[in-house]
Amino acid sequence: MKLRRAIVVLMSAQGQPAPDIAHLLTVTEDYVRDVIHAFNERGFDALDPKRGRGRPETDR
Template sequence: MARRPGVFVRPVTPEEGRRLQQIARTSKQPVRMRRAIVVMASAQGQPVPLIGKLMQVTEGYVRQVIHDFNEHGFAALDPKWSGGRPSKTDKKTRERTDADL
């Protein structure tokens, strides 16, 4: 069975490298910091399995971060927070006061 081709980040300019280092060192968001480290490791030629092992994340996560960075650039490093769980109460119930009871 043939080996799958390696996934690597696109060539990173020196300015982008400095920006990635800055994010990895000073980011207050752990997700953004982890993604920047993954991209930096890939830019240095580290293979996906090694990055996954070093960062203690799955290989699929590493591949996804690399593909996203190649497509969207630095915007891919930002966390994609979602709205969370839907509300269990409707607007009418929330607006009801104790006097209505």
């Protein structure tokens, strides 16, 4: 979900540690860290979890 990923990034930017973010959003710490790392690498494109992941769509 794009909103959840944005909240993770915002809370991280405000200095919240990953365990606290994970607890508040009821997600794993690994999820929080993955989102933060993806944002650091790809910027705002990382907020859309469908971009840049997996096999590209094919024409039918």
